[in-house]
Amino acid sequence: xxxxxxxxxxxxxxxxxxxxxxxxxxxxxxxxxxxxxxxxxxxxxxxxxxxxxxxxxxxxxxxxxxxxxxxxxxxxxxxxxxxxxxxxxxxxxxxxxxxxxxxxxxxxxxxxxxxxxxxxxxxxxxxxxxxxxxxxxxxxxxxxxxxxxxxxxxxxxxxxxxxxxxxxxxxxxxxxxxxxxxxxxxxxxxxxxxxxxxxxxxxxxxxxxxxxxxxxxxxxxxxxxxxxxxxxxxxxxxxxxxxxxxxxxxxxxxxx
DNA sequence: AACAACTCCAACCGCTATTCG
DNA sequence: CCGAATAGCGGTTGGAGTTGT
Numbered sequence: 457x458x459x460x461x462x463x464x465x466x467x468x469x470x471x472x473x474x475x476x477x478x479x480x481x482x483x484x485x486x487x488x489x490x491x492x493x494x495x496x497x498x499x500x501x502x503x504x505x506x507x508x509x510x511x512x513x514x515x516x517x518x519x520x521x522x523x524x525x526x527x528x529x530x531x532x533x534x535x536x537x538x539x540x541x542x543x544x545x546x547x548x549x550x551x552x553x554x555x556x557x558x559x560x561x562x563x564x565x566x567x568x569x570x571x572x573x574x575x576x577x578x579x580x581x582x583x584x585x586x587x588x589x590x591x592x593x594x595x596x597x598x599x600x601x602x603x604x605x606x607x608x609x610x611x612x613x614x615x616x617x618x619x620x621x622x623x624x625x626x627x628x629x630x631x632x633x634x635x636x637x638x639x640x641x642x643x644x645x646x647x648x649x650x651x652x653x654x655x656x657x658x659x660x661x662x663x664x665x666x667x668x669x670x671x672x673x674x675x676x677x678x679x680x681x682x683x684x685x686x687x688x689x690x691x692x693x694x695x696x697x698x699x700x701x702x703x704x705x706x707x708x709x710x711x712x
Numbered sequence: 713a714a715c716a717a718c719t720c721c722a723a724c725c726g727c728t729a730t731t732c733g
Numbered sequence: 734c735c736g737a738a739t740a741g742c743g744g745t746t747g748g749a750g751t752t753g754t
Contacts (some may be wrong), residue, residue: 472723472724473722474722494740508739508740509724510723512741513724514722518722545742559742560742561721568719568720569720691748
């Protein structure tokens with residue numbers, strides 16, 4: 457391989473590492489207009505200084521419409537365990553049974569949450585859910601399983617539920633509330649330390665607090681990139697911009 | 713407050729499978 | 734059929750954020 461990695465002399469080395477907003481928008485924009493096609497050709501045609509493999513991964517695991525982010529629900533957890541028992545490490549096959557989840561996400565979840573920790577009983581899992589939202593979650597699970605893709609990112613109903621870390625319920629709740637409050641307060645650019653990772657369920661991670669590893673850098677960068685007076689302050693703002701962007705694009709039938 | 717250990721996940725790497733000329 | 738190109742999969746890693754001391 458390496459054909460796409462080695463570009464003609466004089467061109468900069470192929471970029472690696474985290475994707476920037478600009479790259480994401482270029483990729484989304486190109487695919488929305490031309491479809492997926494050949495990834496290597498796509499990378500070249502879209503003037504993305506990435507190899508096709510990287511483009512494909514970014515699209516499939518993050519940018520593709522219908523990708524669910526946020527914590528794995530207990531129902532999904534149970535499904536993953538069951539599917540893994542019968543399929544083994546066939547992450548892509550397992551992912552086929554979990555609409556919106558990617559093989560990479562499931563793989564990570566398995567390694568970090570299941571492989572390293574004993575399974576919680578159904579009763580325990582139920583107990584972690586906030587009573588007021590458990591019913592809503594059950595309803596949303598039913599709804600989400602019927603739609604594998606939508607034209608816009610993230611359905612807020614898909615994972616809009618809460619539970620707190622079993623061993624530290626007070627701490628978990630406190631952290632969640634602080635995080636949301638901070639996000640709602642609209643931290644200015646460059647200090648979006650409480651940025652959410654996704655507009656929907658990722659407001660809280662599965663164990664009661666959220667992860668911001670990627671989003672902080674991302675939204676910070678977004679702030680510097682955002683044009684036309686758009687001021688990015690949190691994940692909601694970010695996804696509003698992305699949704700607006702999607703809304704401006706023609707939607708090819710073949711792909712979506 | 714500072715540091716180390718730990719957790720999580722996006723992205724890379726290497727390999728295999730599939731497609732195509 | 735063969736070899737090259739491309740796509741896809743699973744394993745692994747790097748680094749940011751969190752937690753504990």
